[in-house]
Amino acid sequence: MLGFLIRRLPFWVREPLLIVIGSVLGIRILYLAVQEHERLAAGLGVVFLVFTAVRVHSVVQALRARRNTDPAASADGVAVDAAASLRSEAGPHTDPAVSADGLAVDAAAGLRSEAGPQPRPQYGSGPRPVTATARKEPNAWAQGVAAVAVFGAIAAALFLLPRVMPSDDSASRPASCSSGEHEELPRAYQAEPGAVTGQELCEALNRPDLAQLLGTPGETATAASGSDNTAPLSGGRVAQPEAEVRFDTYTVKISATYDELSVAQYVKLKETVGEKDIKTVQVLGRPGAFSSDHTLKLTIDLSGDGSAAPVDQGPLARTLSVALDRTDRGGSYDITVWSESGALPDDAVLRDIAEKILPTIPERSA
Template identity: 50%
Template sequence: MAEKIGSPEKGHNAWGQAFAAVALFAALGGALWASDVTSGNGSSGTPAASCSDEKEPGKRTGRVTGKQLCEALLRPDLAELLGTPTETAKTAFGNDGSVGLSGGKDIPMPSAEVEFDTYTVTVSATYDDLPVAGSHELLGSATERTVLGRPAVLYSDRTIKINFRLDGGDAESGTGVPLRSVVVAQDEKDSGGSYDVTLWRADGMVPDDAVLLRVAEKVLPTVPGWAAGS
């Protein structure tokens, strides 16, 4: 999916760019995971993760912040929802970033990520004013469905793996592990904007859709602003 960002046939289609940007965010999450493992920052000896250490809280914009997404995602039963109840979250963080499209437009995309030994989970909110219905045509092997009473799309991609050289040489990138994502409309009328929940496994196996949907159905209703779309 990430390669569609630079494909000429999608370059002037704002809808295509926006959903490709969501897919790219999920893939880049895997790049961050890969760099952490390479550098040893993901060791099992680290203390339990917390969202309280975010150094750059988001500005008051009326949108959900990365820290709020992190707090919604890092719930006490998250490991149980993932089917790995004995694991403890190793890292957790939120980010108030955005994605730039051609033409100079920026799409706000706050996000959060929580990493366990088996799974890494991300959740993001995309404020692009575009509907979710029909986006399956832009996301390759994707299927439409309804999640929590709202239009949604399930799709597959792969993370982007980045290896950093300790000698200061150029980093090397390549294809990482498979991921599964679900994009859910921000309101029942699908009037624009979406939430994305993504899973990938450290062992490279394809995540189970039942696990993905179980996490999404528990986490998304706790995101600030979710109820306003009902």
């Protein structure tokens, strides 16, 4: 449809339009190809520029042909004016038609005698006689105005199209938590009435200001998920829901463990095994503790030689464990932050996140 409309345009509108479009697209594609080091895009840009060069050549040829036809048209006009002046000087005659024709013939004969002998025109050579029914040349000013109007219409359409059409901004939206309402909870959640679900933890963690709390206010969440798991080595008897939100810089994970291990007992256990990077703290009036540990990295070996271990040590992570209640009678919330580069935020950042998130999580029943 667009090609049909372009072909219907006059020559002096269509060709400048194609030249402008081809040159702009060609230069833009070549610029992007140089920036991205894409050979295919560079070839496409060259094709647009060659197409534009062909169009420019056709316009130049048309302009030259138009200049060559202008002297012939002016000479014909001079001859007609000379014949008209001879008729006016001859005065009245008894046979006006014959007298005027005779004067015109004499004038033409005089012009031929002064010019000398002329070669006899051959068949098919020489310019074609101009007839009264010849098509009139279009006005150059009208064509220029039409070209400007077409360019203005295209520019207005490109400017207004993003505002009229609905924009697809899904790429810039932060990730949302996937709903797990249709999944059946494990039996451990039925045995613990106050246990929250992974969906509830994800909604509490995936806050609009989470990136700002992490110190990266310009980032948006790229992934958010929650799961209703059970604690390892518990035989499926201890509920342990968790949620995770990923950013470009950091990944934040929160889990709730509904067991009988208190935070105070957890700190003593860490100190017994020689853990030195542990620090106790109070969060919202509840006992808490900071600790560090490496994450686990899963490796899939496609070579088949068994040289790569399936589980490897990942980057270092920092965890803040907070008791489920003020009495610390067992169980905890664990907020963990890590990054692929190994960089970690300050402990104050984890504490701020805990103080913002924990009040939004449903309280454990007594």
